Amino acid sequence: MKLQQLMSQTRRAIDDYGMIHTGDKIAIGISGGKDSLTLLYALHGLQRFYPEKFDLEAITVDLGNPDFDLSHIRHLCETMQIPYTVVKTEIAQIVFEERKEKNPCSLCAKMRKGALNDAVKKLGCNKIAYAHHKDDIVETMMMSLIYEGHFYSFPPITHLDRTNLTVIRPLMYVSEADVKGFCRKYQLPVVKSPCPADGYTKRQYVKDLLRKLNLENPGVKERMFSAIINGNISDWTPRIR
Template sequence: MKKWYNKLFLNDIRKSVENYNMIENGDKILVGLSGGKDSIFLLYSLILLRKNSYLDFNIIGLHIDIGLKIDMESTKYFLTENNIPYIHENIDIMDKIFEDDKSPCYLCSKMKRGAIARISKEVGTNKIALGHHKTDLVITFLLNLIYTGKLDTFKPISYNKKHDLNLIRPLIYVEEDIIKKIVSDENLPLGRGKCPQDKENKRSELDELLKYIENKYPDFQQKTITAIENFSDDNLW
């Protein structure tokens, strides 16, 4: 690991883990691998964290194939090189999610969450790590503010009561541009293939808005995080 990675992103991951008590010694963590940059960066970061901290925890990688047949061979090889178990689960739901009247993304996400929880219990993991990062958090905040009129975004750590699992997001202090850089610089393995729904949507629209704001206010993402973490009922009506 390059020493300057500590300052670039690893210290931020340590900070999120410590601030929200995300990972403890003895944890067994399931990492969902979509084939995209965020999930492979998450896996890479957890490997570095385990090597360069006092924490001793286990990692298992999981890819759920919904029928897209994304080529994950290079990712599988990467996990093997790092002595991390890899699970490839097929749940061919393509016909079902595109036949329904509801959004295919909504149904796909719901079914995948159920499959991840099931597999997590089968292999004995107590936590599921998700690859949502700082930019995701800010865009979700803006989406809720603009489209639903709510001050809301996802939490760093949450508990799934139904499945008795903790969901953790160690990347909440890491911006997307840094993830893109590290994935490129380290040539981290991405899956080959993409979802047919990978197109323009409200999230990509808000991504453009965020870029516009950051041209004038470069620290907007950090200020948004600070505002969320310092939220108090006394500050608002």
């Protein structure tokens, strides 16, 4: 996938749901993975010519793993002239050593989001861009069906009342396969997740299940995605075009 194609799909999502307006200061949560770095490239590219003028901040919540090297990401942000903030935490120690959580993902995500939101507010941002792509949306719907018994996936825009921040998901039309292709083509400095639970989660189970379903029924993921965006899910913002 070329940068121009990535920006085109990202802009379509932003336009369809009115994600960005002039004066927005948008924080990009950088995990170090392929998705968040792809989002960084997409929004940086759009920033130059998008009619609604906005500013960007890049933020990483460091969970406290000693082998988490962010030097290449810092260099990338400097090259793009995007301010980069690393929030130091001890979340990994709390979750895995002190609490010894058998199912660590929920607590880790809650603490990580809390640290991110606090940093975003201090930097004066009013929006946070999450790097959820099309496959994430379908996987979340499947997890909701399998584990909670209802049809749901996270919306393109979420307003967080407690913090008065707005979450946007500009990569919602981009497939994971295209993200991987973009990372390879442009040699993005992806940092391997140091989390010991990586690859052993319910989401990974659902990802593998969907891969099998799509092999046996070509196009099933696309049809599921269409069902989601046309499914009148309660807190989804209607498309404006």
